[in-house]
Amino acid sequence: MDPQKPTQAPKKKRIAVVPGDGIGKEVIPEAVKVIQASGAAVEMADFDWGADRYLRDGVTVPPDGFAMLGCDFDAILVGAFGDPRVKTNVHAKEILLGMRFKMDLYANVRPVRLLDAALCPLKGVEPKDIDFVVVRENTEGVYTDAGGIFKQGTPDEIATQEDINTRKGVERIIRYAFQYCKENTKLDGSPRSKVLMCDKSNAMTHAGGLWQRVFKEVSGDYSQIAAQHMYVDALCMQMVRDPRQFDVIVTNNMFGDIITDLAAGLQGGLGMAASGNIHPGKTSMFEPVHGSAPPIAGKNIANPFGAILTAAMMLQHLEFTKEADKIEAAVLEAVRQKKTTQDIGGSLGTKEAGEWVAGNLR
Numbered sequence: 001m002d003p004q005k006p007t008q009a010p011k012k013k014r015i016a017v018v019p020g021d022g023i024g025k026e027v028i029p030e031a032v033k034v035i036q037a038s039g040a041a042v043e044m045a046d047f048d049w050g051a052d053r054y055l056r057d058g059v060t061v062p063p064d065g066f067a068m069l070g071c072d073f074d075a076i077l078v079g080a081f082g083d084p085r086v087k088t089n090v091h092a093k094e095i096l097l098g099m100r101f102k103m104d105l106y107a108n109v110r111p112v113r114l115l116d117a118a119l120c121p122l123k124g125v126e127p128k129d130i131d132f133v134v135v136r137e138n139t140e141g142v143y144t145d146a147g148g149i150f151k152q153g154t155p156d157e158i159a160t161q162e163d164i165n166t167r168k169g170v171e172r173i174i175r176y177a178f179q180y181c182k183e184n185t186k187l188d189g190s191p192r193s194k195v196l197m198c199d200k201s202n203a204m205t206h207a208g209g210l211w212q213r214v215f216k217e218v219s220g221d222y223s224q225i226a227a228q229h230m231y232v233d234a235l236c237m238q239m240v241r242d243p244r245q246f247d248v249i250v251t252n253n254m255f256g257d258i259i260t261d262l263a264a265g266l267q268g269g270l271g272m273a274a275s276g277n278i279h280p281g282k283t284s285m286f287e288p289v290h291g292s293a294p295p296i297a298g299k300n301i302a303n304p305f306g307a308i309l310t311a312a313m314m315l316q317h318l319e320f321t322k323e324a325d326k327i328e329a330a331v332l333e334a335v336r337q338k339k340t341t342q343d344i345g346g347s348l349g350t351k352e353a354g355e356w357v358a359g360n361l362r
């Protein structure tokens, strides 16, 4: 090393923070507070994209907004979008689905973990029984907006909504799920061993057929991993009857959306569920599974733990493993000591619950 040259401090990772609407604006500041308390070497920059901005100046995503996020940031932390004043939901579509589609964040990874038996509505289920992950295709399916309305307002009106499934899109998400299974352990350190593909190929034969063929083919490359299948309707029943059986579930965009709200119910509700929208090697986006919850917004009652666990997931992705583990441990402790919001049995407000976790880290 050149003795004349001062050693440079390692560059901090940069995070774009987009709280969005409703409770997004309450839970994300708590997640930010916790990230700061964790000591992770990051810099955060706020963006006001959301309903207020859209209603003020008509802008959903500023010009080149996605290119800017991709170039200038290592990750994006998002709250939620949806506001009763924007009936068309156009801003949510352009911002949230815009990030997923235009930044090609094809893997929506939604871990389902029970932190405490008291949070699960099922009888006799322990934390060790619920530790699975849903890998949801995030750039295709019925979310592409292909379709149209014809003869609107007449008795002959026709609405179509196409389900787009590409060979490339289906293969990469299935491969992602197998790779995830291979590379990740359960919370207790035991290996993951099963990938289950969930579809509706008995009724939706064209798309389902492609998923079936690709699943079979890709599973051949992972002989150590058990490949299983379930129709989505049966899976919903099994998730409530016996969630112990699940490990890694891979599915399309819409089924992934629906089953992860169901799965959030097993974890203590939407306030506890975290997610990442990932394209390996690209700037990825992290958001709690819940929405903007307009009826409870502005009341300091929303559960911030989904957002805080999302922040931990993001830090893990950025290789701040120690900080991520510390945050998860602090949330677990808060749950055990009932230092939580009312939805999961405590008596704290959003800010106080966030502050408790941050204080535990400090």
Ligand code: NAD
Binding pocket: 023, 027, 079, 080, 081, 082, 083, 089, 092, 096, 270, 271, 272, 287, 288, 289, 290, 291, 292, 293, 294, 295, 296, 301, 302, 303, 304, 306, 343
């Ligand atoms: P929601 O997730 O906002 O709320 C569903 C239910 O869960 C409500 O009873 C709500 O009070 C409760 N809930 C959600 N998050 C909570 C939290 N952190 N703490 C305590 N309780 C919580 O879903 P919704 O009511 O169907 O949708 C409301 C708006 O949010 C809509 O505009 C919808 O499109 C939007 N939405 C956005 C996202 C997103 O941006 N990622 C996700 C889902 C819904």
Ligand code: IPM
Binding pocket: 092, 096, 257, 289, 291
């Ligand atoms: C989610 C949400 C979104 C989705 C909505 C807001 C478009 O429900 O992230 O789960 O359906 O993907």
Ligand code: MN
Binding pocket: 257, 258, 261, 289
């Ligand atoms: Mn959803």
